[in-house]
Amino acid sequence: MARPRKPLLSRALIVDTACALVDAEGLAALSTRRLAAELGVSGPSLYNHFRTKDQILEAVADSVSARVDLSMFEDGRDWRTALHDWAVSYRAALTEHPNVVPLLAHGPGRRPSALRLADAVFGAMVDAGWPAAQATSIGALMRYFVMGSALGSFAGGFVDDETAYDPADYPHLGQAHLLAERQQKIDERAFETGLTALLDGLTRQYEDMTSRAV
Incomplete structure (x- = not known):
């Protein structure tokens, strides 16, 4: 099977999905396992973009400031x-x-x-x-x-x-x-x-x- 032309994940997609999850259910709902499930990927694949959950949260917070x-x-x-x-x-x-x-x-x-x-x-x-x-x-x-x-x-x-x-x-x-x-x-x-x-x-x-x- 040929590789997809675009990566399945990007930092922007991870941040947008994490933000939507926090908006819907609060900060406590966010975990790397839950986020990976929302994205339909395995947990370790998130670490190609963010090393920790805290880094994801920081990016979510900054995405709001950017608005x-x-x-x-x-x-x-x-x-x-x-x-x-x-x-x-x-x-x-x-x-x-x-x-x-x-x-x-x-x-x-x-x-x-x-x-x-x-x-x-x-x-x-x-x-x-x-x-x-x-x-x-x-x-x-x-x-x-x-x-x-x-x-x-x-x-x-x-x-x-x-x-x-x-x-x-x-x-x-x-x-x-x-x-x-x-x-x-x-x-x-x-x-x-x-x-x-x-x-x-x-x-x-x-x-x-x-x-x-x-």
């Missing part, structure tokens, strides 16, 4: 607009893959896409006039906020049973059972509210800083 748009830091947008648009893109990538967020929370390590992301944010803030130490803090602050918003749903934490919240115990939750069905809209509005508040605060700091420098 974040960074063009706003290169096309002339002011720092506040760029930071807002980046945060929206960042959250969109994470909310598509919430089970990967705990991996990303450990920091960029040596992951190329994650490092490019950190470099872009820090560089844009320094170029806008923020001191390096403050630019670092801004990057960390935004990362905490975006990741926290992607880890779970506030609205999704309420059940849609109107009898679940007795007004005798929770006098202000009479409409809480309606939150679950409006989950996406409520969570997006909460994210934008928090993001605007953060950026308003940073803008005041920036204006104070620049006025002192004059």
Whole structure:
């Protein structure tokens, strides 16, 4: 039988399959044996591309970081607009893959896409006039906020049973059972509210800083 023209496996195929498995069942579901079964290959064949499961997980995490748009830091947008648009893109990538967020929370390590992301944010803030130490803090602050918003749903934490919240115990939750069905809209509005508040605060700091420098 002639050899196939294309290899049965590639790094991209392994990463995409691993990501889909983590999305569907969580990080605990991923093992090299399970992944090989999903791909229809023998376990040892994975080691031609990745030496360990941890390397696969690192690649999965970096593939999510690679989905974040960074063009706003290169096309002339002011720092506040760029930071807002980046945060929206960042959250969109994470909310598509919430089970990967705990991996990303450990920091960029040596992951190329994650490092490019950190470099872009820090560089844009320094170029806008923020001191390096403050630019670092801004990057960390935004990362905490975006990741926290992607880890779970506030609205999704309420059940849609109107009898679940007795007004005798929770006098202000009479409409809480309606939150679950409006989950996406409520969570997006909460994210934008928090993001605007953060950026308003940073803008005041920036204006104070620049006025002192004059």
